[in-house]
Amino acid sequence: MSEKINALKAEISAATAKTQEELEGYRLKFISRKSVLGELFADMKNVAPEDRKAYGQAVNEVKQQAEEKFKELIAGLESSDAGSKSSAPIDLTLPPNVNLGTVHPLTYIHNRIVEIFQKIGFNVADGPEIEDDFHNFTALNFPENHPAREMQDTFFIESNPDIALRTHTSSVQIRVMENQKPPFRTLAPGRVFRNEAISARAHCFFHQVEGFFVDKNVGLVDLKQTLYYFAKELFGQDTKVRFRPSYFPFTEPSAEMDISCNICKGKGCNICKYSGWVEILGSGMIDPNVLENCGIDSEEYTGFAFGMGIERIAMLKFQVNDLRLYSENDVRFLNQFKHLS
Numbered sequence: 001m002s003e004k005i006n007a008l009k010a011e012i013s014a015a016t017a018k019t020q021e022e023l024e025g026y027r028l029k030f031i032s033r034k035s036v037l038g039e040l041f042a043d044m045k046n047v048a049p050e051d052r053k054a055y056g057q058a059v060n061e062v063k064q065q066a067e068e069k070f071k072e073l074i075a076g077l078e079s080s081d082a083g084s085k086s087s088a089p090i091d092l093t094l095p096p097n098v099n100l101g102t103v104h105p106l107t108y109i110h111n112r113i114v115e116i117f118q119k120i121g122f123n124v125a126d127g128p129e130i131e132d133d134f135h136n137f138t139a140l141n142f143p144e145n146h147p148a149r150e151m152q153d154t155f156f157i158e159s160n161p162d163i164a165l166r167t168h169t170s171s172v173q174i175r176v177m178e179n180q181k182p183p184f185r186t187l188a189p190g191r192v193f194r195n196e197a198i199s200a201r202a203h204c205f206f207h208q209v210e211g212f213f214v215d216k217n218v219g220l221v222d223l224k225q226t227l228y229y230f231a232k233e234l235f236g237q238d239t240k241v242r243f244r245p246s247y248f249p250f251t252e253p254s255a256e257m258d259i260s261c262n263i264c265k266g267k268g269c270n271i272c273k274y275s276g277w278v279e280i281l282g283s284g285m286i287d288p289n290v291l292e293n294c295g296i297d298s299e300e301y302t303g304f305a306f307g308m309g310i311e312r313i314a315m316l317k318f319q320v321n322d323l324r325l326y327s328e329n330d331v332r333f334l335n336q337f338k339h340l341s
């Protein structure tokens with residue numbers, strides 16, 4: 001029996017604890033209710049009555065030794081923790097280790113478009129995302145039965161069918177024209193909403209930039225030169241441009257503008273569907289009705305307008321072919337645009 005006690009004493013005096021786990025191991029083995037010392041106390045009943053006093057003393061000594069050692073180990077661990085903290089050199093000149101955010105690709109494209117048009121004298125206007133029928137449709141020459149007014153395209157406010165989430169930034173064009181006097185050279189970027197199922201190619205919200213230019217003697221040639229300048233600035237000086245006749249209620253004549261595919265350089269790829277051309281915007285001469293709706297004399301003033309989707313431009317610039325990625329805020333996606341910051 002005394003051999004066992006001596007072995008325990010030696011084990012306790014040799015014990016160390018460099019970590020909290022080792023300290024806990026020591027506590028379980030020598031201090032807790034189920035420790036080896038507990039077993040020694042339980043063995044008391046097997047000891048001959050005349051030896052019990054000596055045995056009890058010996059076990060109590062071990063218990064005391066174990067408790068003192070435990071305090072030592074705690075103190076040792078605390079001082080080594082404190083020591084490691086205070087001895088770590090602090091270099092106050094180092095920059096803080098912060099993972100900085102990146103510019104969102106849509107913000108980058110938005111800023112680039114604004115920058116390009118600001119160089120030729122365009123200013124930036126803003127308008128409400130919740131619009132009334134007049135600014136979103138009627139003033140823009142949408143006929144009463146135009147399909148865009150139907151429920152599948154537009155988010156209407158249930159209690160008031162006159163109020164809707166704007167379906168395009170063209171509503172800002174109306175707000176500027178009715179409140180200010182021409183000439184106008186204005187860009188209206190912003191978020192727009194459509195009642196569409198979310199997929200890789202469609203989303204219930206996206207971003208547009210509307211631009212318009214109204215002055216005396218503005219003609220189709222001004223529209224073409226302005227947009228040609230824009231395409232070259234954004235996609236490179238070797239970019240080719242073509243206009244295709246189109247229809248929009250608020251412009252007459254209307255045209256969609258294609259650029260030579262910047263990915264395959266016009267040779268044909270799956271982005272341009274092997275045509276060598278990709279559509280980037282809609283444009284046209286502002287319909288005289290729209291000018292008159294805003295109190296502008298269409299005999300004196302003419303103008304052109306254009307609109308483009310920021311996601312569409314970003315898709316062509318960065319070859320991102322799933323619209324959902326732009327609003328999911330997945331850092332694995334966003335970190336790929338660190339170089340833009």
Ligand SMILES: [Zn+2]
Pocket residue numbers: 261262263264265266267268269270271272273274276277
């Ligand atoms: Zn292509």
